[in-house]
Amino acid sequence: MSSSQLPESVTIDPTRDDTTLLSVRNLKTHFFADEGITRAVDGVSFDVSAGRTLGVVGESGCGKSITARSLLGIVSPPGRIIEGEILLRRDDSEGGWVDLAKLPPDGPEIRRVRGGDIGLVFQEPMSSFSPVHTVGDQIVEAVRLHSELSGQQAEERAVELFRMVGIPRAEGVLKEYSWQLSGGLRQRAMIAMALAGGPRLLIADEPTTALDVTTQAQILQLIRDLKRDTDMAVMLITHDLGVIAEMADEVLVVYLGRVVERGPVEEIFNAPRHPYTRALLDSIPSMQSVARKRLPSISGSVPHPFNRPSGCAFHPRCRYAIAELCDSVEPATNRPDPHHEVTCHLHDDKVAKGNRIDLPLLAPRFAEAADEIGCRTAPVNEDDPVLLEVRRLTKFFPIRSKLFGRVRAKVRAVDEVSFDLREGETLSLVGESGSGKTTAARAILRALDPDSGEILFHRIGGEVVDLAALSRHQVRPLRPELQMIFQDPYSSLNPRMTVLDIVGEPLKVNGIGTRQDRVDQVVELLKLVGLRPEYLRRFPHAFSGGQRQRIGIARALALNPRLVVADEPVSALDVSVQAQILNLLIELQDRLGLTYLFVSHDLSVVKHISDRIAVMYVGQVVELGTRDEVLFTPRHPYTATLLAAVPRPDPTTRLTFTPPRGEIADPTSPPSGCYFHPRCPFAIDRCRTERPAWQEITPSRRVRCHRAEELELPGIAV
Numbered sequence: 001m002s003s004s005q006l007p008e009s010v011t012i013d014p015t016r017d018d019t020t021l022l023s024v025r026n027l028k029t030h031f032f033a034d035e036g037i038t039r040a041v042d043g044v045s046f047d048v049s050a051g052r053t054l055g056v057v058g059e060s061g062c063g064k065s066i067t068a069r070s071l072l073g074i075v076s077p078p079g080r081i082i083e084g085e086i087l088l089r090r091d092d093s094e095g096g097w098v099d100l101a102k103l104p105p106d107g108p109e110i111r112r113v114r115g116g117d118i119g120l121v122f123q124e125p126m127s128s129f130s131p132v133h134t135v136g137d138q139i140v141e142a143v144r145l146h147s148e149l150s151g152q153q154a155e156e157r158a159v160e161l162f163r164m165v166g167i168p169r170a171e172g173v174l175k176e177y178s179w180q181l182s183g184g185l186r187q188r189a190m191i192a193m194a195l196a197g198g199p200r201l202l203i204a205d206e207p208t209t210a211l212d213v214t215t216q217a218q219i220l221q222l223i224r225d226l227k228r229d230t231d232m233a234v235m236l237i238t239h240d241l242g243v244i245a246e247m248a249d250e251v252l253v254v255y256l257g258r259v260v261e262r263g264p265v266e267e268i269f270n271a272p273r274h275p276y277t278r279a280l281l282d283s284i285p286s287m288q289s290v291a292r293k294r295l296p297s298i299s300g301s302v303p304h305p306f307n308r309p310s311g312c313a314f315h316p317r318c319r320y321a322i323a324e325l326c327d328s329v330e331p332a333t334n335r336p337d338p339h340h341e342v343t344c345h346l347h348d349d350k351v352a353k354g355n356r357i358d359l360p361l362l363a364p365r366f367a368e369a370a371d372e373i374g375c376r377t378a379p380v381n382e383d384d385p386v387l388l389e390v391r392r393l394t395k396f397f398p399i400r401s402k403l404f405g406r407v408r409a410k411v412r413a414v415d416e417v418s419f420d421l422r423e424g425e426t427l428s429l430v431g432e433s434g435s436g437k438t439t440a441a442r443a444i445l446r447a448l449d450p451d452s453g454e455i456l457f458h459r460i461g462g463e464v465v466d467l468a469a470l471s472r473h474q475v476r477p478l479r480p481e482l483q484m485i486f487q488d489p490y491s492s493l494n495p496r497m498t499v500l501d502i503v504g505e506p507l508k509v510n511g512i513g514t515r516q517d518r519v520d521q522v523v524e525l526l527k528l529v530g531l532r533p534e535y536l537r538r539f540p541h542a543f544s545g546g547q548r549q550r551i552g553i554a555r556a557l558a559l560n561p562r563l564v565v566a567d568e569p570v571s572a573l574d575v576s577v578q579a580q581i582l583n584l585l586i587e588l589q590d591r592l593g594l595t596y597l598f599v600s601h602d603l604s605v606v607k608h609i610s611d612r613i614a615v616m617y618v619g620q621v622v623e624l625g626t627r628d629e630v631l632f633t634p635r636h637p638y639t640a641t642l643l644a645a646v647p648r649p650d651p652t653t654r655l656t657f658t659p660p661r662g663e664i665a666d667p668t669s670p671p672s673g674c675y676f677h678p679r680c681p682f683a684i685d686r687c688r689t690e691r692p693a694w695q696e697i698t699p700s701r702r703v704r705c706h707r708a709e710e711l712e713l714p715g716i717a718v
Helices: 062-071 108-113 134-144 151-164 168-172 181-196 215-232 241-247 265-270 275-282 365-369 437-444 472-481 499-509 515-528 545-557 575-592 601-610 628-631 637-644 686-689
Strands: 020-033 036-049 051-056 079-090 096-098 120-121 201-205 233-237 250-255 258-264 333-337 340-341 385-399 408-420 428-429 452-458 462-467 482-485 562-565 594-598 613-618 618-626 695-698 701-703
Touching: 020 062, 020 275, 036 062, 036 258, 051 062, 062 108, 062 120, 062 201, 062 233, 062 258, 079 562, 120 181, 134 151, 134 168, 134 181, 151 168, 151 181, 181 215, 201 215, 215 233, 215 637, 233 241, 233 258, 233 482, 233 575, 241 265, 250 265, 250 275, 250 601, 258 265, 258 275, 275 575, 385 437, 385 545, 385 594, 408 437, 408 594, 408 618, 428 437, 428 601, 437 594, 482 545, 499 515, 499 545, 515 545, 545 575, 575 594, 575 601, 601 628, 613 628, 613 637, 618 628, 618 637
Parallel strands: 051 233, 051 250, 120 201, 201 233, 428 594, 428 613, 482 562, 562 594
Antiparallel strands: 020 036, 020 079, 079 096, 250 258, 258 340, 333 340, 385 408, 385 452, 452 462, 613 618, 618 701, 695 701
16 A cells, blocks of 8 residues: 555554653565665664664664654655554644654645654755755744744744854854855754754754764764753764764664664663674774774675575674574574663574574773784884975965955965875874865875975985976876875766776876786786775676775775875775775785875774874864874864864763864964964963964974973873
């Protein structure tokens, strides 16, 4: 029976806890295509209670977002709900429940629920707002859809919502367009729109994935405050287990459209029962773990739901799989204790008698012996040869007036950046969005032309070349030695080219070998990055995100580079795939002697892979030192701010993060004196007027701060 034939509303009185707001039972959402049926959501059940947060975790392709869209009836064709109940407690004096699954998807009752009872925060706020309407117009429209307020009253309510979510200059921001706002402000505006109808449940689908660490901490604190002040329920969907540990009361672990484990957040993190949960937790690069140790990763990747394995769907990737059982019999759901469910044969006494395996607890995992990937864990020695010297590098972008095209301002993207990079070293550039990390990296590669400064590259044989002084034509012979790994592994690969063409293109452009020689070399490169040679003729769409990033790495290595710039190479990947790529990058560095300039806003990843760290703020490097110096004993208040905002994958040590005052400084008109002083709790009069010098604290440590030698700032806990 189609959804349009279902009754408009069905009132049910199930036996539920008095605080339960939403109760989902055996929800199935399938997609019907010519090649077959895809079971995207396949029998999911859970409850969400008022004033509590349910965290939903799992790799990409496991059905998290489709589950959320099913709750609101916004699944795109050819998908539809074929079975199950979505019971929402009525918000009226009569009480009772309404089954959202049986409401017509275009009917008035479900439209009242969308944005009214249930608000939805999308993953990417930029694509969720209309670029041709002001943010205020869109918020006001949402307010009026769910109230009887006049236009003036709705605008006043929009201002109130903006202030509630911490948007400064609320009246002014109402008149701006989404593309004029920073990522953090766009996400706050998206939350304000979701709150416009006064929802009792807020569904946040990857709300912090694209945000830097300080903005993420502010958004998470905002959601916490809203939940506390309004008794609102929250359903938080993410692949970031640190965020789950910070926010969730209960956790739902989803794999291929099914719930494999559900329980209180403390039990999920400290005593995971399902091998998949345990594997996800082990894959996290923690601030407390030993750097450059091999991260445990999950073998293989999530299969397409159309090709679901028989038996337990996770068995092809499970180290505990029981032969002739897990591969043929679907596991039942068991309750190890009243509040903890796990769908696994290992916890079924009737089926797996004699095969029970007690999964190790999470707590001691940092103390476990792990093999080093390479031959070193210490920073590169001060006496090692220098590969790259960057001196006072500057890159400004002009802003021109619309009328005459005159330059009316300049964006100070890179502002006198200086550092050295030694052979075989990994130097990480970290900082908030807009701090100039990527621009600096692209200028060093001469993908952008610097305005001033020196980029001294030491070639084999002793020749030193200033890349900044060369023309584009003169730089071209040096390109094989300077390569880049891009952030998005999909958009960086030509969808019309096969793997052979993509990886072999650098060889062809530089006239290296015959066609057969290039085929042979591409085969070796694929083996080097862990891909099968038979993938040569496939196109990028046929690969998972992790496999596509491996293709990008193979392409970067095709010409035997000495310097590789990795621009957020794992930020778009699941935690399990991220572990595989980090292991691969470190292994390749130790095997091939590569030098990395690593750009990232994820300090846990930076801690795992780096030898030294350079912290950037508004185009300037404000602190530079070895990994342990910067992370454990920061000397600049901005570095300490970043470290305080890092979520910890431990629900017993949740953040009490106090965000810095205001927004990141405007690079077109930075403050006088120290750029960070308007946000710095330690600023003195000198900071407001005098620009701090780039001073050497120790032979390996440089800081741009007037008070660097007197402040004792907290770093990460040992």
